[in-house]
Structure formats: structure tokens, C-alpha cells
Amino acid sequence: MAVAVKSVETSDVETEQLATGCEAIAEAIRLADVDVMAAYPIRPYDGVMQAAAKLIANGKMDVEYIVADGEHSQFEIVKHACAVGSRVFVGSSGVGWFYAFEAIAVTAGLRLPVVAICGNRALDDPGAFGTEHNDSLAVRDLGWLLPWAETAQEALDLALMAWRVGEDKRVSLPVAIGLDGAFLTHSQQIVKIPTQAAVDKFLPPFDLGDRLLHPDNPITIAPQVDQDWLMEIRMQNDQAMRKAEGVIREAHADFKKLFGRGGESPFLDEYMTDDAEFVFFGQGTLALPMKVAIRRLRKEGHKVGLVRLKWFRPFATEEIVRSLSRFKAIGVIDRDYSFGSPHYGGVLYNEVRSALYSQPKRPVVVGFIAGLGGREIEQPMAQEIFEKTKAAASGDLKAGDTCHWIGVRS
């Protein structure tokens, strides 16, 4: 059974340090006392593996650090390590994430709480290092929990939440934290590093219970079940995902109590929405330029705000619908694409529209595709997003003309 063995010295006061999103995650790995991690190079996620390697070399943490021969092996290594009771960490980006896809899919199917980061990166070809959410979003239907961080602090906090929620026996699902490439993985911010004692209170040791694969507990993992049992197993996954929402709320409440951070809701971060008529809706670091735009637009007298989604899976439908129904119009900003989807919109856009469908009072939803390949969302683009959202609310936009590509050169 899992036994926590601390072999490194730890700080007993909360400290602040300048850290990139990747370095903040490396600190979370140290604090969570991870047992096994597997690395393989690809930008931009692998900053976390470089930061972790330094912590290990300098004796700051004790982790079995395995450099794999490819992403598929990398994700298989942690999957198996997790099955024998290790707390694990892994990650990738863009096409590397796709190279691991078979392993990623079975990890969710096996209900093994692997914690990963996906340093969001455009999918080659053509080559691009910048952020785009299609890598993470590719696993949205498979049973991975998908939170997205806005800041390095949130990256660290979400990582601690990820082990707590994923390893909870009611959930037992893998978690992939979305970190926008470059904007978050590689920009430095002040990060509060919690104490080991506080983290230990928040995060119990990993215990797989009777699912632990060990010679003393001879069980079979991943047997052939065919049509006899597969539906029942899929439904168990579904139920675990349903339970995850409540477990996240519990963990979030505990987190707030212990660390005093995390905002009101674990799922939504609302900015200047109290009196807002229009809101922008999106996830990740695009919140920053949109907040700047909101402050500017408010000076001009426009009642605008931002609702940032923190967990894409599970999609907290009820809460999201309750929040968004208050507004006249919503501009959903997708840093992703879904070619050929309804209204040729982004993934988030169609999720939001679907969630709002059964509401008696439905706000106007306008879709925007912006910032692909790591393109900056600049203020004129934010202005355009606002104007189109406003125009849609007053019925000025043609029906069907609901999704717009922003900042595209002609």
C-alpha cells in the first residue's frame, strides 16, 4: 500500500517566488511528493520536466524520473506506475500529445488517476509553437478531467487540486491541466509556494485500495470484456465524471480554507459581471487581454464583463447556464477550431450553445475564433469581438452569421 516517505527537507513557511507556469507546476510536483514521472522533449510543456530535473538533481525532491523514448512510452510508463500505486506526473504538447493518444485513451478507460499537463500548442503541420487548445480538447470525450489555468499561481493550485480530485475514489480519473504555451508555460509571475504541512493536509496519500496491482493482490487489469461488459464499464466512467463535479467543489472549499485562494467558484471566474449586459466567455490566458479591454470599454460606459471557464471537463452545466443566462449576449472566444461543426464554430462555442438550449430565456451567443497558433489577442481584436457581440444582441447580425474569425489578414 502507498506509504508516504519524505526524504527531502521542506520549507515550513509560505514563500513567494518568480516562476513560469512550468516552474510552478514543478513546485506542485515537489509538494505532492510525486513518485514517478516520465519525460520526453517537446515544446512548450517540457519546461516543467527541465525544472523538475533541476529540483531532483539539487535534492529538493525525490522522484523516479524516467526519460522515455517517445510520448507513447512516456504515457504508458506513468499509467503502469499508477496501477502499482504510485502518484504520477506526465505531460506533453501538440502533436506529442497525439503520439501518446492510444496510451491517453486507455488511461481514462482504466480509471487510473494520472495527472498530466498539456502545454497547449498548435498541431503541426504547418509548424507552430504557439498556443491552441485543440491538443487538450482532443481528449474531451474520453474521461479526462480538463482544467485550464490562467496564471502560474493557478497552475500550481490546479495541479494540487488535480491529484486530490483525480485520486479520489469516487472519481478515479486522469486529469490534464491546460497551460497555454508560451503565454503561461514560459512567462514568469510571482507565485505563492504553499508549505508542505498545508499541502499534506489538503492532499492525502494516494491509495488505490483493492485496485492496487501487486503480487499480494493478484488482480487482472484491462481484461477483454467485449460486448458483455463494455457498456456497464463506460457507464461507470460516466458516473465518475458526474461525481467529479461535486468532488471538485469539496476540494475547492478545502483549498480555499487552507490556502485562502481559488475564487468563489471552482468552475467559473467572473470579472466585472455584476451589472454586465454582455460578457466574453473563454478559457486560459486570453482572459488577460480581455480584462484589459473590459476596463477600457467600461470607461466608455459599456457594461461588459468576462466569465472564464476553469474546468472544461466536467462541464458544470447547471452553474454555467445559471451564470450565462443573466446576460443579453455572450461572445464565446475559442482558441481552437472544429472544422465542419455546427455553425462552423469553435468547440467551446458549441458546448455553450448546447448547454443553454433548454433555457426558457436564452442569451444571444456569438462565436469567435481568435489567437490561433499563439497569435496575440490585441486590443483592436477585443474591440471587434465586443462590437460584434453587441450588434448580435440588438439583432443586427444576420442569422447564421454567428461565428467569426478575428484578426485574420486578408
Next chain:
Amino acid sequence: MRKGKLKNEKINVIAFCGDGGGADMGLGAISATLTHKDYNCLVLLYDNESYANTDIQLSSQTPYGAVTTFSPSGSKKRLMHTRWKKNVPGMLAAGHPESRYIAAGCAAYAVDLMNKIRKALELGGPTFVHTLDPCPKGWDYHPQYSQELGHLAVECGIWPLYEVIDGVCNLTGPTRQIAEGRKKRKPVYEYLKRQGRFAHFIDEDVEHFQHEVDKMWTEWLIPGVIPFTISAKDQTILKVDRKPLHEEKKTA
């Protein structure tokens, strides 16, 4: 071409890969290629001993103990990387009898390398050449020493030059001279001390490195190529003399 839609002629296909793409994640694909004897395809593995494009990370071709961004030397762990370099051309030669040409080269010996590429293309079918390519950034030395480091890798016996033509192994260049006893193998320290990636080595690490390289020369069936020997009782049956060439010369 086979169906007559294109003119029937021999086209040389050369596939380039690095040590990450070739010796790590793409090894299975190279192995498969070397069994397709109907296709002309030379696979050229350009080995600079790290994932240099993505920031100098550890690969299976990174030498023992070297510093990379995945294997920094720290105050508690001097060596993060303690795996010995995978013997790629040797394993491919041993496992793919239908490949007519498999070689290990180094551009520091340009003529030797040119000949190897020519032979590979001339013999045709699936072939493989693995080159060691010094990397100023990854190995941490001034670019003007690239050729010198290539020479040292071979002269210290770390990177043996050889070719396997239709299943017959020839040692080439200085590797042959060392094996024949005409040239003395230099101590690995000469090679290690020139590179920042080994700057953290202490005597013990250098000794281990030397010991492992010595084993390649004194215990391997073919120095630097086939990493095993034949047990004494079977040497007569298999007609193998386990004594390495250069050791024999010395005693003669």
C-alpha cells in the same frame, strides 16, 4: 514505376533522422525499413547525442553522465543520466540480414564517410548509416573544435568506425588501426575534458567511462559492434577466437 506510369530508373531515397527520431521513437520504423528489400532507401542517422532542436534533452544516444536539460548536474545528484549509449548500428546489423549495407561513420573522417554513403547507395535496397556529429551547443565547446572532437571520439575508441557489407564486418579508418595494434587507443579523458557536458565528472566517473569503453574493446566479440562474446566451451564449435585483434598483436 512498377506499373509503367513512371520511367523505370533507380532513384536514391535518403531519409534523414536524428538520434531522437532514429534511436528513440523511430527505431521500430527503421527496423521495418531494413526488411523491405524491394525499396532503395538509405536511412542516415545524424547523431548529435541529444534532442538539440527542442533544447538539448537527453536521448538514448546521450553518453553516460552527460549534462542535458533533462539531466542537469546538481548539488545532490552529480549524474542524472547513468544509462550507457544504445548500440544502434550494431543492433541493426545483427538483426537485419537482408540489408546489404550498415555502417557507423563520422564526418570528421570525411572521405571515409563519403565512401560509406556511396557504397550504401550503390549496393541499394534498404541501408543504414549512423554518424556521430559533434554539437557545439549541446556538448558545450567552441565550434572550431568540431572536427577535433570527431577525431577524439574515434581515437579514444568511444565511436568505432565500421561497415557491414552483406554480413561481413570491416573496421575502417583509425578504428582499424587501433584494432590492428598500429595505433594506440587514447584515454577517454582526452575526449571528455574538452566538453562542458562532462565538466562535473570526478575521477570515479572518468574511470567508469574508461572501463566501459575498454570492455567494448576487450570483451566484445567485435570491438564496438557486437556486445557479447562466446563462452569458452563453445569457442571451438563456433570457430571463434575471443581474443580481440589488438590485444593479440601486443602479445605477439
